[in-house]
Amino acid sequence: MFVVSLNYKVPLAEIDRLAPAHVEWLKVCYVEGIFVASGPKNPRTGGVIIARGPRDVLDARLAADPFAKAGAADYDVTEFTARMTAAGLDAFNEV
Template identity: 45%
Template sequence: MFVLELTYTAPIEAVDAALEAHVGWLDEQYAKGIFLASGPKDPRDGGVILAVAEDRAAIERIAATDPFVGAGVCAYRITEFVATKTAPELERHREAPR
């Protein structure tokens, strides 16, 4: 499982200009079953996405297609972790300790 932390690198007006495309991209990733949760940070200086993918390289490729990246308004920090405990709704994503 992956935590994708977005940090805005441009004024919020530039972020807002790319927001509609970013939300459309999020919807595509949800439809594919890759994203599990997402939302803005508080204060609004970026966002967080919880995701699943076959490996880190795949999630890096996906993050690179974010319209926010194309617009140059955010940077990604990707953290991989082993989800050994989950809420019942996420049980299918549980992993055995490595």
């Protein structure tokens, strides 16, 4: 699994302009089964995505994000192995 940390590089007005396309991109990634959870950071300096699947697929999807295409965000990806999960999330255990 992966934790993706997005950090905005442009003013929030530009993020807000790109947000509808970004949300549509997120929806596609959920349908594809790549994303598990996502949401904005607080304070609103970026966002966080929990993802799964092969790293090359994730990298390709992140490159297709409207924020990435516009140069509006940087992405920091951390891979981890989910060995324990909360009740009801057993499907995400990797070992």
